[in-house]
Amino acid sequence: MKKVLITGGAGFLGSTLSRRLVNEGCQVYCLDNLSTGFYKNIIDLLPHPNFEFILHDVTDPIHIEVDEIYNLACPASPEKYQADPIKTMRTSVIGAMNLLELATKTKAKILQASTSEVYGDPKISPQPEGYFGNVNINGIRSCYDEGKRAAETLFTDYHRQYGTRIKIMRIFNTYGPAMDMNDGRVVSNFIVQALKNEPITIYGEGSQTRSFCYVDDNINGMLKLMKSPEEITFPINIGNPVEFNMLELANLILNLTGSKSKLVYKNLPQDDPLQRKPNISLARQVLSWEPRIGLADGLLKTIAYFQKEIDQSLVAVKV
Numbered sequence: 001m002k003k004v005l006i007t008g009g010a011g012f013l014g015s016t017l018s019r020r021l022v023n024e025g026c027q028v029y030c031l032d033n034l035s036t037g038f039y040k041n042i043i044d045l046l047p048h049p050n051f052e053f054i055l056h057d058v059t060d061p062i063h064i065e066v067d068e069i070y071n072l073a074c075p076a077s078p079e080k081y082q083a084d085p086i087k088t089m090r091t092s093v094i095g096a097m098n099l100l101e102l103a104t105k106t107k108a109k110i111l112q113a114s115t116s117e118v119y120g121d122p123k124i125s126p127q128p129e130g131y132f133g134n135v136n137i138n139g140i141r142s143c144y145d146e147g148k149r150a151a152e153t154l155f156t157d158y159h160r161q162y163g164t165r166i167k168i169m170r171i172f173n174t175y176g177p178a179m180d181m182n183d184g185r186v187v188s189n190f191i192v193q194a195l196k197n198e199p200i201t202i203y204g205e206g207s208q209t210r211s212f213c214y215v216d217d218n219i220n221g222m223l224k225l226m227k228s229p230e231e232i233t234f235p236i237n238i239g240n241p242v243e244f245n246m247l248e249l250a251n252l253i254l255n256l257t258g259s260k261s262k263l264v265y266k267n268l269p270q271d272d273p274l275q276r277k278p279n280i281s282l283a284r285q286v287l288s289w290e291p292r293i294g295l296a297d298g299l300l301k302t303i304a305y306f307q308k309e310i311d312q313s314l315v316a317v318k319v
């Protein structure tokens with residue numbers, strides 16, 4: 001039986017990956033410090049004999065014998081990673097080093113959840129993997145962007161210096177069930193606001209773009225990358241190349257929910273990237289991967305999830 005360690009396993013992507021790998025018959029060690037992840041995301045998995053939860057922080061070393069490591073530990077929402085920027089940098093850099101040491105010692109394959117944020121506020125669009133990016137070194141997003149860039153450097157240097165078996169996945173905005181409804185990201189904010197008929201908060205004029213990938217497409221890409229031949233050690237973009245601006249996203253969510261919410265405009269946060277759209281030619285060519293789920297279909301599934309979350313929180317308040 002394949003043994004797999006998933007760091008950040010109680011978070012949005014990590015819990016979805018944990019469930020998928022348990023269902024595929026793997027022994028899953030789900031490691032998390034529960035800073036932005038929750039027991040509720042993995043509660044159904046806890047009794048499963050092939051699933052073990054490890055309460056641990058990746059900034060502390062760990063020894064465990066596994067075949068594969070998915071390093072997903074790191075807050076992903078700007079609001080959350082900016083709340084403790086030094087911890088974010090420590091998680092990205094020291095966490096990556098600890099897990100690379102483990103992978104090197106045990107000869108496990110290790111996948112890094114990197115990000116489109118390595119491109120910063122890009123000057124070219126769509127962004128191919130060969131683009132070096134436009135990142136502010138000292139801004140409020142830098143703890144995350146530079147932390148993830150340094151982690152990619154560490155992964156590549158461990159591979160060059162020690163032959164560590166690495167995979168680097170550059171993830172573009174991903175959404176779906178198991179996102180935290182309070183984590184401040186745009187999809188969760190807009191859906192929860194729409195379902196509660198509260199104002200939809202548009203930052204700036206809403207003309208900035210993002211390209212949204214449904215979680216199942218992301219996890220398919222992640223599994224394909226982990227299974228790819230050993231020589232695939234270079235970064236690969238995984239995202240949905242269909243680009244929307246934030247006003248279009250808000251209007252689509254208003255239509256799908258039938259909400260009466262009005263739009264309100266707030267200040268655009270510092271260094272908020274104006275556009276983001278992946279070039280996925282490499283993923284198509286090397287992994288035979290491309291996303292299959294369009295935004296409206298993915299949003300409908302996500303809206304159903306958040307509706308349940310809201311209903312449950314109302315019941316909890318009554319009790």
Ligand code: NAD
Pocket residue numbers: 007008009010011012013014031032033034035036037038056057058059071072073074075076077091095113114115116170171172173174175180
């Ligand atoms: P998330 O915040 O839901 O999950 C992150 C998980 O990591 C949480 O469970 C959190 O408790 C855990 N964690 C954080 N710091 C830790 C530490 N020091 N030690 C142990 N556990 C720690 O975010 P997500 O959307 O599931 O993102 C997962 C990974 O994918 C992150 O590394 C993120 O940077 C990357 N990523 C996600 C997206 C996206 O759109 N979802 C985009 C690009 C990159």
Ligand code: UDP
Pocket residue numbers: 077078079173184185186187189190201202203204206208210246268269272273
């Ligand atoms: N955004 C917004 N309203 C919100 C939350 C976010 O307009 O309530 C915007 C944000 O300014 C950014 C985009 O939506 O331009 C995506 O933000 P998110 O935090 O989801 O992820 P990012 O891609 O910035 O990391």
